[in-house]
Amino acid sequence: MTPVGTPPSPPTEPLSPPADPLLSVRDLTMTFPGRRSRSAPVRAVDSVSFDVAAGETLGLVGESGCGKSTTGRMIVRLLEPTGGSVTYDGRDISHLAQRELRPLRREIQMVFQDPHSSLNPRQTVARIISDPLLVQGSAAVDARRRAVELMELVGLIPEHIDRYPHEFSGGQAQRIGIARSLATSPRLVVADEPVSALDVSVQAQIVNLMERLQRELGLAYLFIAHDLSVVKRVCDRVAVMYLGRIVEIGPKERVYTAPAHPYTRALLSAVPLPDPVAERGRERITLLGDPPSPAAPPPGCTFHPRCAKAQEICRSEAPTLSVATPGEPRQVACHFPEAA
Template structure:
């Protein structure tokens, strides 16, 4: 594999996380329907999210659709401008970084999108799609064609198929092309935005196993965004559970899956299917009542209280902080299990 010399200042101190996100907020304006289209409100897409990711680690981010997972991933990579908060990569602040410096940082970070077909240019053959990052960052002349062939082999595709167009590949193969493109510049961090949710169940395992193999081989770190709890459990070292823009519980995989404390996490786990049919028939399920509140006008206090069976007056008056309340891992709940 081609090795690019490390740039000065990119080595991480052992005590410094590769990625450190603190109090991240993203809000989008809501415009009225009048002629002037005045701002009449805000969508609280991400509300005070804090995350940490170490070298060679996978952080799974889970939650229902619309909870802010994808927006968080895009804000980490500065594809969406944060409203407030801090995003530090290798100790450097990204939210205030100049465009020139951010161009260099983008060599070390990559993203794999949910829809492998929509994220690939249908007018370009696969070779050109994978080569695009190399040309943008002026690395094409340094063995570009060989690097593209190497990337195709790395993700389990044949270099001979590089002249084909995206529509000539299956969904799983297209996602492998997307992974190859994300790896073109040899990044150290990948944000994976529901990379297997658009694939057939029979194909998902192959892509997840590929990601695990690449992580071991290349020393990658992942932010793995998904709503499939079984996939997240398989690939993640630590897990953060999000609800309506905020993290409600976080910890190691064992903490969250075996010792869940937040009512929302418990409800999610109760809805996930079990492989053992006997356990599946007798286990207790928790059905959440009501709809997810609007992020334009979220509830006061705890945002989950309108659907929580343990809610009390305190939950409406005071928003719980994400702290360890005796469960061994941080939970944002006044009355954790």
Template sequence: MGEPLLSVRDLVKTFPGRRSRAGRAGAPIRAVDGVSFDLGAGETLGLVGESGCGKSTTGRMIVRLLDPTSGTVTFDGTEIGGLSQAQLRPHRRHLQMVFQDPYSSLNPRQTVARIISEPLLVQGTGAADARKRAAELMELVGLIPEHLDRYPHEFSGGQAQRIGIARSLATSPRLVIADEPVSALDVSIQAQVVNLMEQLQRELGLAYVFIAHDLSVVKRVCDRVAVMYLGRIVEIGDKAEVYGRPAHPYTKALLSAVPLPDPAAERARERIVLLGDPPSPANPPAGCGFHPRCPKAQEVCRTERPLLRIVGAGGAASGGAAAGGRQAACHFPEE
């Protein structure tokens, strides 16, 4: 892959636990627990997993909307995790985010022109040039430039998400973190927004971290896939390998729930139903975090936390999710 555009190493985010009525502090919540991966220029990495697994928190730490508890985020050769806001400003133009709910992420009191122009104005662009750029971006994302002076509530959900995408592109970024960008939209509108994001990637050379729980969407748009469970990456690799030969039992269970277009294949395949709910990150189980729900769990799974290692071709131990090849954090992976 060459020198990565984005390099995440051992990223951890811990939130303080809720206080009891007596004022005692609750157990800290380890939302992200040692995430590592690399992303190349123009590449798309999908972060998938159940709600609460830490994927959105990971995305927000990459763009520094949240500060990591520990670990490093290196973007284009610069470690940005420890920079002050003033030091971070020159890097922000190359690192942007698209949010899940377009209406919540757009200021209802501002016109679309102001919303799209704001990143440019913060970077010191003049008002006239910023408005001209906003009009160009409206056209680029398939909206009418003459609607710049309208407000967010005057647009449909799909149009509002296009506005959010236009805002993220205002400063010509190299990397966009897309946090469930289509999950709040109707299925037909989802396809349109996904088509738009693929088109923009081809035209502008963008790299994406695409956060989602819809594995069908991830399969379409991503080059590689990282599966998260309880704050950790449990499997990562090229999408063809992950989807075709899942190595971790959790990945296998997720994929078994994805509907197939062929009714005969749908009836014939094995469905894996996970029992119980994911453990609380405030009180994670010892050993492998997945072992209370895993059909393959053995004693070693209850006592030893598995590390990511290359699976297949001998399955030699590896240096984590940043290393090459398909990897899984499982004591008994499907080889």
């Protein structure tokens, strides 16, 4: 169901990464019913499209509440989309039954934001890591052997395998979560804010671990985050979301050095620079007001109430995601994008 006065976004066809995509998302939409009987439904994700190639890392960034985590949960089918499609390795998995999903879950796994809340406090680390294998039919002795191997792989002491989650620090608990996600040898991992709940020093360790695992195992990542400095470190391409829609997507170098959408420029201007002189001299862009409610988004471009460049067309017509500069592998949804 579409909120009154909110037409669905037009279909988009994003530029594919260099290789054939392992994951292909097209016009993915998630609409939640209103909390009250007469409340308007909330379109949390609105016609999102992107591809992820094998071995690639795509960063999905934006403010809290923009729909990043909901997108990730639909991809791993913790939520069923209300529209659009998710195609994995050439197969549409958008509406598969649970029985059909079981073998597929070997290849698509997820790392959650809060390491301690995502681990069962009543289970030992051995059980937590081996559970995905037991569900898939592995023998208990083989699953435990695999759990020991994964403990070593993620930098934990195998002798601690019979301890409980509360006996580990936040960084160690996140390593356990990563080990669990690797138990079935997946090809795609959806990492939902995997370092945001950790101390800065520990964040670097987890990022280094994820990069090493990607090189060694050939993993593809959908890396969901709001910290643009972390995304710049780990991602090959970046997709910027605002109020449920992708407003800019392209190679990391182009998005960071020459952002085309005013929202992307504002996000990047808030990232601290390590050089104090450069930090004092650069332009800081302040957005007007707060993000609109997804239950009652503004007409036209949803960013126009906060955009200093907004004109009349922005208030009446929603921009489509299109190529920013001819011949460039980047797209932007803006009537007046910044010149490259």
